[in-house]
Amino acid sequence: MKFIIQREQLIASVQDVMKAISSRTAIPILTGMKIDVRHHGITLTGSDSDISIESYIPAEEAGIVHVENIEEGSIVIQARYFPDIVRKLPEKTVEIEADPNLKVTIRSGKAEFNLNGQDAEEFPHLPKLQTENSLSIPTDILKSLIRQTVFAVSTMETRPILTGVNIKLENNTLSFTATDSHRLASREVPVNNAEIEFSNVVVPGKSLTELNKILADTEEPVEINVTNNQILFRTKHLYFLSRLLDGNYPETSRLIPEQSKTVLYVNTKDLLHTIDRASLLAKDERNNVVKLTTKSNQVLEITSNSPEIGRVAEEVTVQSLEGEELRISFSAKYMLDALKTIDYDDVKIEFTGAMRPFIIRPTDDQSILQLIVPVRTY
Amino acid sequence: MKFIIQREQLIASVQDVMKAISSRTAIPILTGMKIDVRHHGITLTGSDSDISIESYIPAEEAGIVHVENIEEGSIVIQARYFPDIVRKLPEKTVEIEADPNLKVTIRSGKAEFNLNGQDAEEFPHLPKLQTENSLSIPTDILKSLIRQTVFAVSTMETRPILTGVNIKLENNTLSFTATDSHRLASREVPVNNAEIEFSNVVVPGKSLTELNKILADTEEPVEINVTNNQILFRTKHLYFLSRLLDGNYPETSRLIPEQSKTVLYVNTKDLLHTIDRASLLAKDERNNVVKLTTKSNQVLEITSNSPEIGRVAEEVTVQSLEGEELRISFSAKYMLDALKTIDYDDVKIEFTGAMRPFIIRPTDDQSILQLIVPVRTY
Structure with missing residues (x-):
């Protein structure tokens, strides 16, 4: 040789x-x-x-x-x-x-x-996937599907199925969903002429993270093949094979509230930076919690309180604020993770009360959904 | 306030x-x-x-x-x-x-x-050093004195004095010396009109490393004041005070061989890259040792052997090679540390046999000296 x-x-x-x-x-x-x-x-x-x-x-x-x-x-x-x-x-x-x-x-x-x-x-022989039914999508779309969901997988092995991303292909729509049961991230894209459908494919988050590092940010196609226990991503010169997770992925659609009681529209970066600052004093605590309070005149107040260290408060002017008054506490980390993956200037946030999960979406794109379960504070 | x-x-x-x-x-x-x-x-x-x-x-x-x-x-x-x-x-x-x-x-x-x-x-009051006798040198010179010596201090607390850099001011010459007893780095600069002399000032390596991070690379002066147990570095807006190490710094001048048996001149980067490659297979071993062997026709061979993994060999053509034939083993890490701090294109290396320390200096600058004790191999 x-x-x-x-x-x-x-x-x-x-x-x-x-x-x-x-x-x-x-x-x-x-x-x-x-x-x-x-x-x-x-x-x-x-x-x-x-x-x-x-x-x-x-x-x-x-x-x-x-x-x-x-x-x-x-x-x-x-x-x-x-x-x-x-x-x-x-x-x-x-x-x-x-x-x-x-x-x-x-x-x-x-x-x-x-x-x-x-x-x-x-050296072990790699299985060659023999399925004629494959799906082809542009590489950059696949990369954004991964990036906007994979961060929300669970890192705990207590429910192994939640360490993966659920990939579905139904009704000519490809969707990626991840949840660790405290938050959920999902994104869907339309697919033309899909010859196959599947709904219970769960790919380990780690596999998708590594795949995302390797894939170049191009519009060249990626071919995706799925069997019972493996998924193959193939580009011109790359062959990336991952095992699938065993088990049934939970039905997540019922987690998503259908009605909302408080709706606001806000600049993504304004909210991101304010929450980032509010989280500074609570960084070391397990539940890095911040509180959001609606005020009059389209103003939110974001606060955080760490008795030993001090308190931080900041007002954010929103574009629109409608519905019930609200005072809600949530993980600053989850909120920052969600806002960072949204590549749009403005977001819409829909609340259904202080104890119910709330939803963040880009104002101009319904295909991305981030859900966060609030934290109970007394 | x-x-x-x-x-x-x-x-x-x-x-x-x-x-x-x-x-x-x-x-x-x-x-x-x-x-x-x-x-x-x-x-x-x-x-x-x-x-x-x-x-x-x-x-x-x-x-x-x-x-x-x-x-x-x-x-x-x-x-x-x-x-x-x-x-x-x-x-x-x-x-x-x-x-x-x-x-x-x-x-x-x-x-x-x-x-x-x-x-x-x-908050404790900082001692104000009351010495009228100070020394002033350009900041960039001080930074290079530190950079070219501090890496050679000992990291072992067995001989605490060796964790510091010995700073001397004698005969209008300021010198920095560091050694961990396996290698030595020293650099001296002339000083005009020094009103003071000292020889047993030993500053913790960590202090100088931190100082070097703070100082800007300018020609603005740094004032240096020394008392029995502290040293002060002062620029226009900065006041940096360090304790000194207790004890007598060893006399290092007698470590430095006065004669040599093999002398070579070589391009700094050529030798640096060759030794870097030769050290790759031995990286994880404690004594990352490489062997240098003189050949005819102004050629050195650098080799390294890790029985489990493999062997690497590379020839380097030198500018000049005079004196006895030589086969010597030394720590690749020490050699790389020394060569990296030398900002000159070419170096002169003087050997006095396979068991004696050898000296590396820039070809065109006698003020920098790097000494390495070889490793005995059988």
């Missing part, structure tokens, strides 16, 4: 594949990265058995040669040192060679690394 | 003074920052009893008004929350007020923080 590759190409692929490789794994060979060399190109593979990632570097693409002097073969290389080695090599090209004794040589300029490899035959 | 201050000015001063404030201190009031308000300006003070820092903001400077509406007085404010509050306030100015009950109010725009303050009378 031998090839000479453009170092920049190799760095990018190695970085992507490393996101699936853990140094703590029960299967020793999974601490390694598989390099598979074919005349048409190089495939790098990593897996921690939850996530598996393949990155492909074609030998030639659009007339540009990425890989040369190819002798076919495969090897597994220790992933711990490989990214640093590749990143710090002196020249623009890297030669990688493996001999029949599994000795790997990496050369660039005058630098030569000799590493002990492992037999690629021992 | 009351004043209105430009927020940017306050942020900068608070950041500087915070470097002396520790949340873990035996004296509770030292978790606070003292604010002293006079008609001519505001002084902020912090101290962890090792280091004390005062930052002064004049009410007016060069026709620009920094502080207004001044009512004199003093208060101690909880330092833990103060920097974040100041940084996140909405407006360009901040109003700070303390009432006789030690309640502090911070206002900016519509935001208002009410904090519990402490009595400024309870």
Whole structure:
């Protein structure tokens, strides 16, 4: 096995594949990265058995040669040192060679690394998903679906199903929903000509977070395939496979109040910065709680009180404030998380009393919904 | 006590003074920052009893008004929350007020923080150094003296004196020396008209590291005053006081070999990058050791061997290589630390055999000296 590759190409692929490789794994060979060399190109593979990632570097693409002097073969290389080695090599090209004794040589300029490899035959084969029914959406849309929901998954293993994001495809609508039972984030997008429907697909939040780091912010399509226990995201040169979570995702639609008693419209950044300041004194406390009180003349007051330290209060002028007077307490962190993912200038917030969950949506976009359960204060 | 201050000015001063404030201190009031308000300006003070820092903001400077509406007085404010509050306030100015009950109010725009303050009378008085004999050097020179030596102090408390930098002023020469007994870094600069001499001043490495973060990279002078147990660095608006370490600093001049058997001249970056690569496989081992071997034709070979992982070798062409053949092993980390602080293109390295310390100096500057004790390998 031998090839000479453009170092920049190799760095990018190695970085992507490393996101699936853990140094703590029960299967020793999974601490390694598989390099598979074919005349048409190089495939790098990593897996921690939850996530598996393949990155492909074609030998030639659009007339540009990425890989040369190819002798076919495969090897597994220790992933711990490989990214640093590749990143710090002196020249623009890297030669990688493996001999029949599994000795790997990496050369660039005058630098030569000799590493002990492992037999690629021992690396687990990734399942190839055989489903004809796939869904295709632009990469940047997928990234925003992930970003606007994944932060709300539970980090507690007490209800494992809530550590995932529920992905549904129904009535030509793709929706992502996450909740840790104290808050909920959901976003939906229309999909044209979807040939399939599914409703109980739950992808671990960690998988989607890693996927989001790898995907470039382009309009190029991502193909999504789903089976009983796995989901595949595939772009031109990337193959990202994640296991699904077992169990039934709870029905969340009934959590969302249908009526509201107090409605306000406010500039997103004004509210975000005010809540950020109000949370400063309560930062270290478990329930970083702030209080929102409606005042007359389209004014809200945001306050927070930490008896040992002090008190903070700030008024925010809103664009519109209608309905019942309200005094409600909630987690500043949840509110900041929700407001930060909303890329719109203005939001609408709908309350149904101090003890009921409230809803935040962009004023001009009903497809995003953030729900927060208030905190009882006495 | 009351004043209105430009927020940017306050942020900068608070950041500087915070470097002396520790949340873990035996004296509770030292978790606070003292604010002293006079008609001519505001002084902020912090101290962890090792280091004390005062930052002064004049009410007016060069026709620009920094502080207004001044009512004199003093208060101690909880330092833990103060920097974040100041940084996140909405407006360009901040109003700070303390009432006789030690309640502090911070206002900016519509935001208002009410904090519990402490009595400024309870804050320890900083000793005012009364020495007429001071030394003045440009700030950027002081910064480079610190940067080129402080990394070599010992981090072990077994010989506390070695955790400091030895500062000497003799024969119109100011010198900084640090050693952890495995390596030594020293730098000297000529000083004009020094009225004082001292040789056993040892400043904690941590103090100099913090000082270096605060000092701006300018040619403005720093005044240095020394007493038996303290050293003061003073710029126009900054007063930085550190305790000195007790004990006698070891005589280091006899460590430095006077003769050499192998001398080489090499490009600093070439050697730095080669050693960086050679150290990659040994990164996790305690003695990240690399081996340097002289070859013919002005070539060095740098190698490193980690039996479990693999081997790395790289040749470096030097500018000149004279004297005995050599094969020597040393800590890659020490070599990288030394080479990184040398701001010159080329270095001269003088060896006196594989078991003796060797010296690295810039080819064109004898005032910087880095010494490394080799590692015995069998």
